Amino acid sequence: MIPEWVQDILTSKWTWAALALVVAYVLTLVGIVVYTWLERRGAAFIQRRPGPNRRGPYGIVQAVADAVKLATKEDVVPAGANKWLHAVAPMIGMTVALTIIAVIPFSGDFELFGQTFRLQIADMNFGFIFILAISSLAVYGVALGGWSSNNKYSLLGSLRSGAQMISYEISLGLSLVGVLLIYNTVKLDEMVIAQTGAIWHWGVVQAPMAFLIFLTSSYAEANRVPFDLVEADSELVAGFHTEYSSLRFGLFYMGEYVHMAVSAILTVILFFGGWHIPWAEEIFGSAPYVTLFPWLLFGAALVCLVIAWDTSRPRRRVHTRGNLLLAFLLVCVAGSAAALGGLYLAGDVQTEIPWLASICGMLTQVIVLVLKFAFFFWLFIWVRWTLPRFRYDQLMKLGWKVMLPLALLNIGVTGVLVLLGVL
């Protein structure tokens, strides 16, 4: 039914690695547009103001305008700066954040023409240590950026960041040891598989303390509020990126968002069941995600209709014609999604076209993962606009006197519980 060469392409390991690469980069690079929009609108929502709402529907085109503004600004290198390191530093943060994506599994195993695949770029047998190793390099971007700018505020910011990232990296790593004891594996995909089934198989239920330590440390690692002392604007102007402008600043900015995205997706994979829906196997049978796919389409159609209804409402001073066009397009998308879902349900896809069914199941898993990821990404924004900043000595005290002993205690208690066979 399908030509040989198409089967060859579909069953090639490289195709799926490349596809995973594309999925990952779309989630992050193009996602940055959505992240900045979400951050600005989220801030506005929490502060009870409209936020950017003029350009495009819900102001989403504003993020593109931001990017254009950044790219067309003058690229200033301060006098006395170390030119070479000044140029390299922004790249380090971004490279590190993007490299971690290589080990993240975006879907479970799925079968295609008798071969098994998974949306994961590199299936390493030490995925978790790879993450620790690569993320420990992120500090160089901040440290070198601050040092090479030849500015006291920058240097102070980067020194703070170095101390902060080293301190919290320890509790981050130790909290992961507790998780590792429970799942009895260091491979991220096996960790997700260990969380199949009931909701109490999820890492957050099995290791709540590890989850709290991991979440806090990952906020500190990403230099986000309440741990953004690196760029505390009331004390340090803008910290390590004071002397950066144009796209070099843009790289730091994007690096921060990619770092947040990676942290959010790791939280989902380690503690919130990855692509799993709790009790999916019990309720929907042996291949739950294949069965769920049409319902996902119906849900997407419903969401599209709700957005269409909202955009088509008349508003003052908003692009009404553009919104109407968008509403029309959304209704079309909703209609076709619902039609596809109906077709999927009507024709017995699972037995008739097994390869399509397994791809649909894979897509469902990716979407479940992305939905969970979206919540944790939103949590970053939520926390940023809700909590005040720590003082520096409080930060260090929290890191060394609270988080580190708690993480060590967590390992001990988890180890005893695992030995006793409770977990």
Add this chain to the structure above:
Amino acid sequence: MWEAIFFWGFGGLAAALAVLVIAMKNPIHSAVALIGNMFCLAALFALLDAHFLAAIQVLVYAGAIMVLFMFVIMLLNLKAEELGRSRRTLAKGLGLVLLAWVAVRFLAEFKGEALALPAVTEDYGTIESIGRLIFGPQILPFEVASVLLLAAILGAVTIAKKRLW
């Protein structure tokens, strides 16, 4: 074929960066070159199927030790004039002579053949096999190393802290 390309690429880069570590005048540049060198060594470990060791090499050397090096250098913040001019000294000349001797000896011994290494087993370089090795036959050196590190930590605390309690 790919393995050879990666080996010569990373090996050459590691050697070049190692030279830069001592050739660079600015200590920060030397530190950056050393970090790059650690990274290339990790890549060489990975090529030898010692993946866990490669990750640990990056995590410990590039990610932890070199960060501290870098911070010390940044805090000292040496100006260009304080670094001094490069001089021709006897030590440098002697070093060059020794290097030439090593190169001659190496070229004399080097036959261009690969050493016959034992075949890599299924679990070679995995966390499980390294763990079995460390906590099995190699337990004594491992514990001695940890005692050594503990002694170093205690020494650092004693020097840094004026009032111990």
